Structure formats: structure tokens, C-alpha cells
Amino acid sequence: MCELALYSSNYGVIVNLIKQKLSYNTINGIDRLLISKYELVLQSCSSRYPQYVYFGNSFCQYKMPGLQELKAMIDFCEQEDLKFVLVTPPLSAYGASLCKVFLEHFIAINAEFEIVINDFGMLKLINDMKYPGKVILGRLLDKTVRDYRITDLEEQNYYTEKGFDYFSSLASTSDSFSGFLIENNITRIEYDCSQHIYKGNGLFRYDFIFPTEYITTGRICLFGLLERDDASLFDLDNSCTKQCNKVIQVLSHPISYPKRNLLGERIRNTTAIRCGNTVYNINNELNMGEYVDRIIFDADLLSPPNVISAGHGFHQ
């Protein structure tokens, strides 16, 4: 049986989920879908009470909490006997300076929280600052390709036997990638795909993120474009207005795209969710590979509650 962790960038979501459990105050159909998945997760864990809080964001530096919110979350974890883990996204200089402030705080309070990295710049920062906490390889850094649009059967038809085996193997399990991780004292790896039951590497333990399997992400965010003027629509500045806290998109696939690709393989008619700068598939089953000992319930797509907050803005 696995340990349970809750992951979100929002203080209120974590607190609400801990306090209210399955009676979480849902706002839309996606919330209700996610809560039903949470029930599935609870059935697969050793305890129905989480042991960890993964706080922060894997994809977007503008969704990272501010220092005050981070401190409030650490306090909450202490009160509730939860282990705190910081999740960090791909970074520009803006995000790197924010993470540096967090590390300085951790060092100041002699904390050794685990940190999930999704940018090797963060690993460099951790090493430079001689931060003693353990590092977890985030889901963006094992770049193994997978695709929710295709069924297993179609994949097996498309690839040769050896090709399918290749396609279904994690890059981070290679001897070379493993050697690099061990040399950098990284012994835990995140992944989020349940389409393939990946073979693990016994040198590592794995976090399995459920139910979101990210499909694609990027620095340009559909919701971030909403309040921009036309001339600077795609500017990569730091003026995010957090529209992703207000709206979420469901993408039902496809309308005009042919249901078969050029080689004739059928593409699955399925549904994805866009939240912020990232598009996700929602997995139905907990198909975990070897050596998974933590299930991370991705609560970041749950609507943020208005009532409970740490009382601080995001970037302070």
C-alpha cells in the first residue's frame, strides 16, 4: 500500500480537502469528477488521511505561492502532522528569485523539506545553497513521450514489439540517467501516466500523480492572454492576472481532425482539461508501475475555495 499526498498550489484547496475530505465544496463538474477520483485514491492508500502535502506548482511560476502563504502552509502541516514538500516549476529569473527566497527561509528555520524540481536550474540553486533536503525529479524532467489520444491496442499495432517496448519505457530508468540522478543524490522520481505500466528501477522510489496526466504545457497561457492588449498579446513578461483561478476548459476531441492519422491509426475520442498553461488527460485507473510508494492526488484542478485562504497574495 502507498502513502498519500495532496498536491496543489492553493492553500485553501489543501486545507479544505483535509478538513472536508469527500464533502469538498464543489463548484463545477470537473470538481465533482476529481473528487470521485480522490475516493479511488483513498481506497488504494494505507491510510485515508494524507501523510504529505505537495505545495507549489509543477508547470507555472506564476501559480507559486508567496512566502507568507508558504509559511502558512508549513504551519498548517505542522499542526496536522503532515510532511511538507515544495513543488517547483520551470523557471525564468523571476521564478528562480522566488525559489531562492523559499530556500533561504528553509535554511533559516533548519528545515529539510523535500523539493520537487522541474527545472535543472533549481537543482543548481539547491546545490549552490547547500540545502540539505532531498530532491525529487519532477514529472517534466523525464520526457518520455506518451499520448492519451491513442489506445493501447492502436499503439501495439503501430509499433513493432521492440518499438512498443521502447516507447513504453521511462528514460529515467536508463543506466545513464540513473547514474546521473544517483550522482546528484536524487532517489525519488515523479510520473503521472497510467496508460503504460512502467517498469521502475529498484534504485529509486516513485511518486505516482493521479488523476492528471499532463499532455502539454508552455509559457504561453490561454487564460493569461485574456487581459492583454493586441500588440503585446504574446509577451513573455511577468504580468499574470491569474485568470486560471476563474475559469477552466474542457476539450472534447476532436471535431474537424480526422479520426485516423496519416498511417491509418485510430485516434481515441477522449476529453482533456486545460487549466492555466497546461493541458491534462484525466486518468481513470490507478495503473501504477513498480516501486511506487506514494500516490500524489493532484488537487490543483479543484476550484479554489473563496472562504479559506492564508490571507495573503501570491507574490509577496
Add this chain to the structure above:
Amino acid sequence: MDLNCTTKKEIGKKILAPISSINELDSLAKAGASEFYCGYVPEYWNEAFNGIEIISDYRYQIGLNRKDSPKANVRSLAELEKIYVASKQRGIDLFLTLNALSYPNQAYKYLRMILDEISDIGVRNVIVSDVGLMYFISNNYPSINLTVSCLAQVTNSLAAQFYKSFNLKRIVFPRHINAKEMIEIVKCNPDIEFEFFILGGKCIYDDGYCRCNHDFGPFCLDTFNDEFFSRNHSMINHNDMRTTEKDFYRWSVNYPINIPIEDIYRNIGCSICLLSRIIELNNLCSVKIAGRGKSLAVKQSLVKIASEALELASSGADFLRLQSFVKQTFEFNSDICDTDRYCFTRGDVSV
């Protein structure tokens, strides 16, 4: 580390052009290419992982590098050697792409064979994305220099420094990075060479983080039935959402619809006006033309445009003059430079 990036024309920047056949070499060099990059997919790779009977000109099932169509790759060692030797005779460096997003353990037996082969013929530069392969090359092939692919998504100075733990020669900036960020990273790391896209195709997502399998169509080009849900009980302005969504989608497909797929103007991404700001940065030493799968005519045109732009920039043209050159060149894209829909390096080029 060799930071002498001066080209024969003494412009100060090299033009890195894609090549997939020895037959393209003279034309591209004449057009102004001063470095080449190519993929190489030997037959033993296909025998190991690809079903020969269904390989077409479309793409390999298991690609050895990011551009996995047969026509984008050199397919024999003999031809690769010819390209390398002919390039060397002209003083042109050759970079080999081993930049698949990731390589599982099964790949390494063949990667070793390829690295042995290219070492024997003299190729010294490889473009890599997978950190496992970087580690492998650094430990086993000390004479091979690594170029960190754009797929590694280096968007901060710390990440650039991180890659110095390998046999690092150069870092390629990703497509989505602004001028200010790029210049800051370059200035903070004078001992690293950098390269950026000057002309090439665009995708709204970060290609280094996208997990979609292009064999089944790029996700960014899919169209959907969709629905927006409120997350805070507030009303959603569906008109705004639809307009924004259209803009978002068209980043990846914003070519004029009457232009054929092979045309150079198709969905062009450009950072020519940035040259006015970076011409003096010696370690930002190479500008990249994307387009390994394109025809020779398209590659030639793009190299010529980059070459003219570099000459303009080195003669002191400011960003407005360079934008005027871009508008003249890409006249079919009537709103180019008036919006940032074609810009790789958006934001503050004029500052």
C-alpha cells in the same frame, strides 16, 4: 573552450543551417550558412526498432532525433562522412542531432555505435536534450562537445550553469524566451556559447515539455469541441474566451491560408530585429534556421534572409530598420512586426 565565433564575413555571428544531404551543401554554403546541423539514422536503428514495411516518407515510428522523418535525416554513414569532410574543407562546423526528447535504456547500445562511428569520422559536436545521454557522452566520449538542445528549455542562468557539469560547448535557447531573459543569461555566462532561433516554425507550447506523440498529429493543431467552466461562480465572457482562443490557436498555424505548406512564409517565427541588440554579444554566437524537413529551396531562402539581416545588423541597422527589412521580406504576412504573433523573442527588443 573556443569562443572564437567570427565567420569568414566577420559579421560576428554564425548561421546554423539544416542539411540532410551532401547535395545541399554547396547551395547552403553559398547562401551564407556557416555551420550545419543534421540528423543521422542508420539502418541498424530501423532494424532494431522500426517496422521497415510501414516506414514511409512520413516518419519513423521510433525516432533517433527530434525530426523523425526519413527525408530530414542522413541515412548512411558514408554520406554523413562526405558532409563532414566537405564542411570541414570550407571551414564549416557540423553538429549532429541526437536530440530525441528522451532515450530509454534500449537506445544506448545503438547510441554507442553511432557515437563510435561519428568519433571515427571526426564529428565533434552533438546536439542533445536528454540529460542521461549528456551524462553518458561526458563520461565516455570526452572529445565530443555537447550542444544543449532547445528542448532542454534553458530559461534561466542557473540552468545554463547546471549544464556546465557536462562537456558543454553551447546552449540553444528555446523558442519561448524573451530578449531580456536571453541577454541576461548570455551576459551572466561569458564562458558558454549560445545560439537562438532566427527563423523557423512556431508552436504555442514549449516543445521541450510537450509529451504529445506527433506520429498521431501535433496536439497544437487539433481542434476541439470545448466548454468553459467557472471556478468561482462568476459569469464567463464567452466572446472574450473565443477570441482569445482563436489567437492562441493561430500562433501555431498563422500562415496565410492560401500559401502552400512548403512555402517559406508558412507559420514563420522570426527574431531578426533582436540582432540589433545582440550583435555585440560575442558568446551569443550563432543564429539558427529551423527546418530540417524543408526543401532545399526553402532552406536556401531562409539562410539568405538571415545572412542579409546579419549584414544589416553588423552595419549598424537599428531594430526599426531590421523590422522594415522583415516586413519587406515577408510581405505576405501583412501584420508581421505590427503584432507579436510572429516573434520568437517578444517583449522589449527596442529597449
